[in-house]
Amino acid sequence: MAQIDENPFDDTDEIFETKRPLKKDSFNPETIFHRDEEINFYVNALQDVAVGHEPNNVFVYGPTGVGKTEVTRWVRDKLLEKADDQDVPLEILGPVNCRNYKSSYRLVSRLVNEFRESKDELPNSGYSTDTVFDFLYEEIEQVGGNVLIILDEIDNIPPDARNDFLYDLPRAEASENAAIDQACIGLIGISNDLKFVDSLEPKVKSTLGEREIKFGPYDANELRDILGYYADIAFHDGVLTGDVIPLAAAFTAQERGDVRQGLKILEKAGEYARMGDSDMVTEEHTRRATETIETDEILESFENDLTRQQALTYVATTLAIIEPDHDARTKRIYSLYTSLADSVGSESRSERKLYEFLDQLSMQGFVRSEDHNQGRRGGRRFIYEVTDDPVDIINAVVKSDYSEALPNNVWDILKLYKEDEATEFEAPDPDNDSQRQIWQFT
Numbered sequence: 495m496a497q498i499d500e501n502p503f504d505d506t507d508e509i510f511e512t513k514r515p516l517k518k519d520s521f522n523p524e525t526i527f528h529r530d531e532e533i534n535f536y537v538n539a540l541q542d543v544a545v546g547h548e549p550n551n552v553f554v555y556g557p558t559g560v561g562k563t564e565v566t567r568w569v570r571d572k573l574l575e576k577a578d579d580q581d582v583p584l585e586i587l588g589p590v591n592c593r594n595y596k597s598s599y600r601l602v603s604r605l606v607n608e609f610r611e612s613k614d615e616l617p618n619s620g621y622s623t624d625t626v627f628d629f630l631y632e633e634i635e636q637v638g639g640n641v642l643i644i645l646d647e648i649d650n651i652p653p654d655a656r657n658d659f660l661y662d663l664p665r666a667e668a669s670e671n672a673a674i675d676q677a678c679i680g681l682i683g684i685s686n687d688l689k690f691v692d693s694l695e696p697k698v699k700s701t702l703g704e705r706e707i708k709f710g711p712y713d714a715n716e717l718r719d720i721l722g723y724y725a726d727i728a729f730h731d732g733v734l735t736g737d738v739i740p741l742a743a744a745f746t747a748q749e750r751g752d753v754r755q756g757l758k759i760l761e762k763a764g765e766y767a768r769m770g771d772s773d774m775v776t777e778e779h780t781r782r783a784t785e786t787i788e789t790d791e792i793l794e795s796f797e798n799d800l801t802r803q804q805a806l807t808y809v810a811t812t813l814a815i816i817e818p819d820h821d822a823r824t825k826r827i828y829s830l831y832t833s834l835a836d837s838v839g840s841e842s843r844s845e846r847k848l849y850e851f852l853d854q855l856s857m858q859g860f861v862r863s864e865d866h867n868q869g870r871r872g873g874r875r876f877i878y879e880v881t882d883d884p885v886d887i888i889n890a891v892v893k894s895d896y897s898e899a900l901p902n903n904v905w906d907i908l909k910l911y912k913e914d915e916a917t918e919f920e921a922p923d924p925d926n927d928s929q930r931q932i933w934q935f936t
């Protein structure tokens with residue numbers, strides 16, 4: 495039994511010098527590694543601005559965690575420095591992450607407020623979105639010269655306002671409706687969702703994509719340098735054994751070449767070492783970290799990215815996939831979704847709504863569907879898959895707020911699924927009342 499006068503906390507940390515470089519986007523590196531080519535493209539696209547010509551719009555795209563935002567910040571600072579040296583008027587807003595603004599009103603007013611002193615800032619509501627756009631144009635016109643607006647994660651701009659931001663805004667000086675005469679607006683849009691780009695109207699695509707810069711995933715050698723740089727700052731000297739960085743880099747490169755994932759592995763490996771009272775972080779700690787990272791990432795999505803309805807749909811899809819001899823078809827997913835909603839006391843929505851949730855999950859990359867043509871029988875049906883391992887998903891659900899939703903025999907079914915013995919299990923016959931439910935929801 496713990497004594498009341500015993501304090502269980504350690505005085506010092508033998509492993510980490512500082513954790514900040516490993517935490518999500520809270521540290522700006524002094525060096526950018528392995529992005530010379532992309533930086534060159536950027537500089538070419540923005541050279542006009544540096545000398546006071548009109549700006550080009552730039553579209554930056556590529557998967558998550560590959561340096562799009564960091565490189566953009568670096569280029570922005572260099573550009574401001576040069577413009578300042580040359581006495582070229584230039585204002586740059588952002589990067590503003592569109593994900594943080596749930597309505598177009600909030601997003602435009604955030605841009606307006608960048609120009610205003612705090613006493614004149616716009617409130618969170620009170621004007622129409624059109625009026626707030628007018629305020630933005632007034633502010634931009636008042637500063638005059640070139641104004642660059644950097645919008646990150648533009649796929650999160652509410653659909654009804656996409657044209658306003660991605661087409662009308664960068665062309666405002668040509669429009670009769672916007673009071674822009676002296677100023678010139680350039681838009682830099684960043685996205686990691688290529689499906690989103692395809693879904694844009696051609697005129698929007700061509701306006702935004704005057705200059706396009708593509709960022710690819712990092713390979714293992716590049717990740718070694720990048721992770722090594724952050725590890726040098728984050729860990730005490732000499733605590734990492736030689737194979738930690740190569741292993742974390744190799745795993746991350748195999749997954750999706752995302753620096754953030756590599757940093758998470760390093761943090762976790764360090765924590766395992768600390769928990770085990772080891773004074774070194776070893777290969778073993780790193781391997782353990784790679785094993786749990788997938789579940790942790792899914793858990794983070796439950797906490798940050800998914801609405802309650804999307805989360806229930808995602809879990810229902812996963813159950814439909816692991817249950818034996820059963821394709822994850824929309825009808826089946828819907829029936830599991832209603833049971834899940836029931837068990838957490840949520841109201842279930844209509845089947846039509848479920849299609850929307852599945853679409854949203856697909857847009858966010860959690861599920862994908864295959865369109866099966868039924869041949870001579872006619873008709874089509876969609877069969878769903880999840881993009882992560884169902885085992886990792888269920889493990890994440892257990893740690894999440896949705897654990898109560900799971901049927902209580904989920905481990906038995908998951909075990910069968912894992913052992914690939916599913917075929918020995920009779921599929922429930924949906925026409926037979928007593929067989930309809932293999933899941934036991936309490």
Ligand SMILES: Nc1ncnc2c1ncn2[C@@H]1O[C@H](COP(=O)(O)OP(=O)(O)OP(=O)(O)O)[C@@H](O)[C@H]1O
Binds near residue numbers: 519523527564685
């Ligand atoms: N080449 C690099 N050199 C140093 N640090 C890097 C490099 N690339 C990425 N990073 C670091 O990795 C993290 C993720 O990078 P960043 O935010 O730029 O990714 P992103 O491509 O914008 O991702 P997302 O699309 O998810 O926003 C940041 O902490 C960033 O500083």
